[in-house]
Amino acid sequence: FGSELMTLTRTGYSNFLKKSRSNLQRVAYRLEDETLSRLSWPMLDQDFGQEAYERILLTGVxxxxxxxxxxxxxxxxxxxxxxxxxxxxxxxxxxxxxxxxxxxxxxxxxxxxxxxxxxxxxxxxxxxxx
The missing domain is CATH 2.10.70.20 (gspk-gspi-gspj complex like domains)
Incomplete structure (x- = not known):
């Protein structure tokens, strides 16, 4: 995962489209260039080439x-x-x-x-x- 602060599996992953998948989600938090971000993956057991979705939570950190x-x-x-x-x-x-x-x-x-x-x-x- 690289420079992540914390990586965990959380429950409550919403499934609005009723896809066949778990309600568990792998997430990680990263601090890079004074920006705190949350990374998430579409599948719990991701492949090494799988891209994470990144959401910026806070800048100036x-x-x-x-x-x-x-x-x-x-x-x-x-x-x-x-x-x-x-x-x-x-x-x-x-x-x-x-x-x-x-x-x-x-x-x-x-x-x-x-x-x-x-x-x-x-x-x-x-x-x-x-």
Whole structure:
């Protein structure tokens, strides 16, 4: 995928034309030349020559960071965790994803997205609970 920040499979891929296909879609997010874009492919398992559809989400982006909160409440820079760590099983989801973006116009914005239901994973200052 090249310089993508995150690649994932999402559900809810609308099928207005009632084509014979899945409601799952492969998407990736990329930061290139201060432009944040979302890439998507028409098929979940794309061929290497298959072109992605690119949609520009935001311009003037200077930095994007992703961090993940594991089941113990610790921050990880990648998910799944590096090989050899306790939670290296790819079937384990993080408790939350922390998304930080810096733009020329708005400055730094930080959002936390809980992945699993339950008690709040974030304290009153916006940091992961231990």
């Amino acid at each position: 200077t930095k994007v960071e992703l961090a993940y909160v594991d089941q113990a409440g610790e921050l990880k820079e990648q998910w799944p965790p590096a090989f050899g760590e306790e939670e290296s099983n790819k079937t384990v989801l993080p408790r939350a994803v922390i998304f930080t973006i810096e733009t020329k116009r708005l400055g730094k914005i930080r959002r936390v997205f809980p992945v699993l239901p339950g008690e709040s994973l974030i304290d009153k200052n916006g940091f992961p609970r231990s």
